[in-house]
Amino acid sequence: MNLAIRDIRYHRGRFILTSIGLGLLLGVVMSMGGIYRGLFADALAVLNANQADLWVVQQDTNGPFAESSRIPEDIKYRVAAVPGVAEAAPLSFQTLQIDRQGKPFRFFLIGYELNNFGGPPAILAGRPIRQKHYEMVVAKAMQMELGATIHLGLHDYTVVGITGKIVSSGGDPAAYVTLADAQEIQFKKDNSAIRNDRQRIGANLSGVQSLTPSQAGFLQQNIAEITESTHIVNTVVAKLEPGASLQEVQERIKRWNHLRAISDAEQTAILTKGMIEKARMQLGLFRIILLIISAVIIALIIYTSTIDKIKVIATLKLIGAQNRVIVGMILQQSLLMGIIAYGIGYLLILLTYENFPRRIVLEPMDLQGLFAIVMVICTISSFVGIRKALKVQPAEALGG
Amino acid sequence: MYAIEVAGVTKIYGKGETAVTAIADATFQVKPGELVAILGPSGSGKTTLLTCIGLINEPTHGRLVIDGATVADEGWQPGFDLKRLRREKLGFIFQAHNLIPFLTARENVMIALEINQLPRTEAKSRATELLTTLNLGHRLDNYPTALSGGEAQRVAIARALANRPKVILADEPTAALDTENGKNVMALLKKLAVENHSAILVVTHDHRMVEGFDRIFEVRDGVIVKETQNIPTPVANNSGKGGDDPDAWIDTFGCL
Structure with missing residues (x-):
């Protein structure tokens, strides 16, 4: 006869409530594990989506995610010309915050060249961007429908496709536009700002005595072209030819002085470790901390439950029950509580993890590991009750 | 052969100046089928004597023989599995029945059988049979909380009898019952002592409950001060039954 099951059957209300409480706690532990994995997945989402071997960024920076990096767009031609590089693509990244339905909404805007890599990895609904301007592919987490428009910079952009779980390292959902649009959104000034800049440059140059008015006009035009240029990107990513040496390509780009070539592995380290x-x-x-709390709670529940059963245990001892019967009853109850609580926690997370604001990644290995830890905690926690039970004297069953 | 032999059993708690003699030089024997009471006021040492005979407390001095086996002689005899002896030779009945609250009446009897390695199906059928014999056939699947005091005590008796022990030790079995139920329980014990040929040793402080016992030992301050034999049995009923006839007890004290 399984005494643990019989006790649980009799006190099922108390047992279920206790298990639910413990299950909620374990659910939080699971979600923490999921968030932890989610952080990795989020951090590497853009990296993995691009499948690039090399990230060329501004020298002395850990860009484009960890630090700001700005390089001219035309670097792509030089990178593509390096021996061993199969293709290169300029990319632009920026985090935007807009007002949506009265609430601030942050997202990560990625600009990529049409007909080059670096765009959305998979289209779940709709189509990829086909026009050079004013089309957008958004991640599912943006919660936008096909055909919806969003006002960015000076223009409205229409959602033409939905992609998967692409987010920034901060967890903001991603949206893709063409590089030209991204640059315009990021750098294009409105008319009054342009006029203001021109006047400021003109005023600065007017004091230069050694230039003729025509030279000053020419200089002003050139400076304005540079300052108003939007052909800036955050990185140029490259894919290497099969068999090409990553180190050699990195070394060659490094020699250009003003650039840094970060390998995919280095970029992963920057994102995850940094x-x-x-x-x-x-x-x-x-x-x-939560696992320790769980252990303390389980130990307390088992200890209290053992204290409640002192007379039962004494009676069992008096009628000749072996220690294994008593130890089995306590240990099985503890393990059953752990199993049921784990099940409740798992169910809870399974039903809700899609609704978490940040990505929850439930890895089977993590879940199995947590299950093993819970079983160990239950076993260790039950020792407190078992120790108490083994000290109970059969004589305690006697008397009133 | 005696079912219980107690020879010079002494139990002393503590040492030196703080030593307390709970039982001093107790000597008596109980035959199989005999119903014996240990009577005494609270604190007289009667439960201590019961725990010594029940192999729970080790006697400080003296010899203890259960069903022909010397289990203690100036300390526990080596080589005895006391738990096993308790399982196989002894049955316990408690003051407050001590049924396991999360087991049904039948399971409370089954547990004693299963602890003694009886297969589950056999344990179930024996428990059912025992409880039915004790007029509890309709209460098999009831939890102790749903049983009356008398019913619960009968389940406890069934549990004590389950392994057909040679010795049944009862600690104030009627203390939690009203007089009528108490007498019914005592009558049942008498009937079972005769039927099962078990020695029954009952500890009680209530003089009213020991009518019809074969012998009574009165204990004062740890010493057996008086032994009374052949207590008058209840008046025989119209059928002429009485004495050791359990039916006469049941008829006299009411239906179980």
């Missing part, structure tokens, strides 16, 4: 390290450590610490 950008999300603190968040990762914090989540890890929370997980440990």
Whole structure:
């Protein structure tokens, strides 16, 4: 006869409530694990979507995600010409915040060249961008429908396609536009700003005595072209030819002095170890704290339950029950509580994780690991109750 | 052969100046089928004596023989599995029945059988049979909380009897019952002692409950001060039954 099951059957209300409480706690532990994995997935989403071997960025920066990086768009031609590089594509990244239905909404805008790589990896609905201007592909998390428009910069952009879970390292959903549009949104000034800039340059140059008026006019025009140019990108990504040496390509680009070539592995390290390290450590610490809390709660529940059963245990001992019967009852209850609580926690997360504001990635390995940890915690926690139970004297069954 | 032999059993708690003698030089024997009471006021040491005989407390001195096996002689005899002896030779009945609250009446009896390695199906059928014999056939699947005091105590008796022990030890089995139910329980114990040929040792402080016992030992301050034999049995009923006839007890004290 399984005494643990019989006790649970009799006290099922209490047991279920306790398991639900513990399950919620384990659900939080699972979600922490999921958020932790989600941080990685989010951080690497754009990286993985591009499948680039090399990220060419501004020298002495860890761009384009960890630090700001600005390089001329035409660097793409020089990068593409490096021996070993199969193709190169300029990309632009910026985080925008707009007002949507009265609430601030942040998203990550990616500009890419049509007919080049770096665009949305898969189209779940609609179509890819086909026109050079004013079309947009958004991530599912943007919660926009096909045909919807969004006003950015000076123009309205129409959603023509929906892509998957592409987010910035900060977890903001991504939207794709053409590079030209992205540059315009990022750098194009409105008319009054342009007029203001021209006047300021003119005023600065008017004091230059050594230039003739025609030379000053020519200089002003050139400076204005540079300052008003939108042909700036954050990075140029490159794919190498099969068999090409990554190091050699990196070295060659490094020699150009004003650029840095970051390999995909280095970029991954920058994103994971650098950008999300603190968040990762914090989540890890929370997980440990929550697991300790779970252990204390389980131990307390098992201990209280054992105290409630002192007379039962004494009676069992008096009628000759072996220690394994009593130990089995306590241990099985503890493990059952852990299993049921784990199940409740898992169900909870399974039903809700899609609705979390940040991505939750439930890795089977993590879940199995947590299950094993919960079982170990239940076993260790039950020792407190078992120790108490083994100390109970059969004589305690006697008397009133 | 005696079912219980107690020879010079002494139990002392503590040492030196703080030593307390709970039982001093207790000596008596109980035959199979005999119903014996240990009577005494609270704190007289009667439960201590019961725990010594029940292999729970080790006697400080003296010899203890259960069903022919010397289990203690100036300390526990080596080589005995006391738990096993308790399982196989002894049955316990408690003051407050001590049924396991999360087991049904039948499961409370089954647990004693299963602990003694009886297969589950056999345990179930034996528990059912025992409870039915004790007029609890309609209460098999009831939890202890749904049973009356008398019913619960009968389930406890069924549990004590389940393994057909040679010795049944009862600690104030009527303390939690009203007089009528208490007498019914005592009558049942008498009937079972005769039927099962078990020695039954009952600890009680209530003089009214020991009518019809074969012998009574009165304990004062840990010492057996008086032994009374052949207590008058209840008045025989119209059928002429009485004495050791359990039916006469049941007829006299009311239906179980």
